[in-house]
Amino acid sequence: MSNKVYEDILYNEDKKNKFLSQYNKQTQTIYRQSFIQSRLEEERLEKDLGEFNLSEIEELMYAFNPLTIAASKARASVIRTYIDWYISNGYMEKAQTNINPMSTIDAETWYEKFVNKEEVLYYSEEQIRAAVDNAVNYQDKAIIQLLFEGAAGKWLSELRNLKEEDIDWDNSILTLYDSDEGIRNEETKRLFFASDKLMSILEKAIAEKEYQKKNGTTEARNPVSDLLENGYVLKPARTRNEYEERIEQHVIYRRLSVLAELYDMPYLRAKNITRSGMLWMAKQILDRDGVLEKPQYIEIADKFNISFVTIGKTTMRSWVPLKQFINIESLNRIYG
Template identity: 40%
Template structure:
């Protein structure tokens, strides 16, 4: 194919030279685009600094991108390499790359292991959570993150899925949570911003797909889906399947997965959001009481519905394993609080 003049470089919506990359992704199904978009968002920082599209990088510059992607496993690293290599192959075929040799083809078999990141991010500070929530186009997504961070849990996140507006007290900022495991209810207090998100989520009638970033070249360019009123705060989108009750667990995980992909977040899972909330709650208690001992851990267990174990004939919170990741050292690390004792 004859050479073409590359179009003007674009740095928009966190993707460098977006028009070219969208052309490359035209043949990729919508369900498979997530990893490609994640890589292109990350690579944009390197591309912008060099003012060149990645398809024109030399091997050292490509390695810079691969390090920047911070893969946690060899399989993830190999996937990153495969996607970038296929993009460069496509650019050569389309005449974008000035050098018609793909430098990634001549690397050793264990090359992928070079880019593994040992510093796994598991916890998010309150400031980071607040920023993520503020970037959510859908209150339906934001409320999931907020409720998990402030204490909602239950079997298969049922305390989230079972929440109705009638379970929320605007005056006291208290929320009644119901667990599918035993049908038991409990009451937790949450900040006013969480209550506001619950109200906004309940009022939302349209859901913005992919946080409002639908590829214009996608076969389905409809930006929003209608939400179905079910009586619950978390609502499903209108599909061929009729929903009359609460959403399933898969919907919660799918919405978090989309936010994780769109915002390029590491390990942004139900468990890690909840544990991040526990860590923040522990920080608040430590600042209040000046210590983090059994009494304080039990208070965290109460807020987050930690499971109980049978101890000599009576049930008690299983708080000891929590100390492994909820402790003063971790609080200092996440919040840079060197004055905590």
């Protein structure tokens, strides 16, 4: 179901729109996507999603094809919320009970069983290395390698804020800054140890003056764009808006999207590259220590600057959520 393009049509559209009207536009967009995809099941069963029984809900959940437990829970939450609303508004016509069939579901295993574990969201070190090596622009190589080694920040600010002056060439150390409303935040400053490969890429990215469109494969009349020398490592293409101080987040996303399509790597996205780097680091740590436990997860969290959490009087990296995707099973799927 997830690979098909659907018309933006809802089953019982008046009811669905009335339900959606309670929410802001962002939430409406998220919920509407689930309703667009539920339409085929509703048409097949000839009844509204609000009247689905548990077995019918489970069939729909499998059809959603979630790739993570979080995605599975999000889809289930939409269904549960809609059915509650449907019942409370007196629409239950065909069902034999006014009790939400999802009201008793709380086991993690229920959500987990719908997750497509055959689809691999993350890439091996070899695949990422190939993606970097096959990029013709050092600007693009730098984006992928920075993310893979652990630089990111809010709105990718650690990448976007990086200047040549932040690079200690002798010791292979970068000084990274996150952002607060587009301004380099001194309180977020951290030292980041870079690989020799990343240092070499950054040097060439800084020297790069032109950007080859579509990784050098475009047939456009102007296949190359001049890069704007803005004092940052990552540079936007030169346009009329030459006042632009640093590259915009959406430009990074667009560059990755082009490479993802050319490489046939649909999950070559910023978050997934970062998590692929975490998994590679986890593999190296597992080979070194033989275990993946709290100290090892905290080591990964430190490198990738995972946020802190305070529990009682103790403040530490929020390492527990990493276990959801960094585990022996996921490492075996990627690295065998």
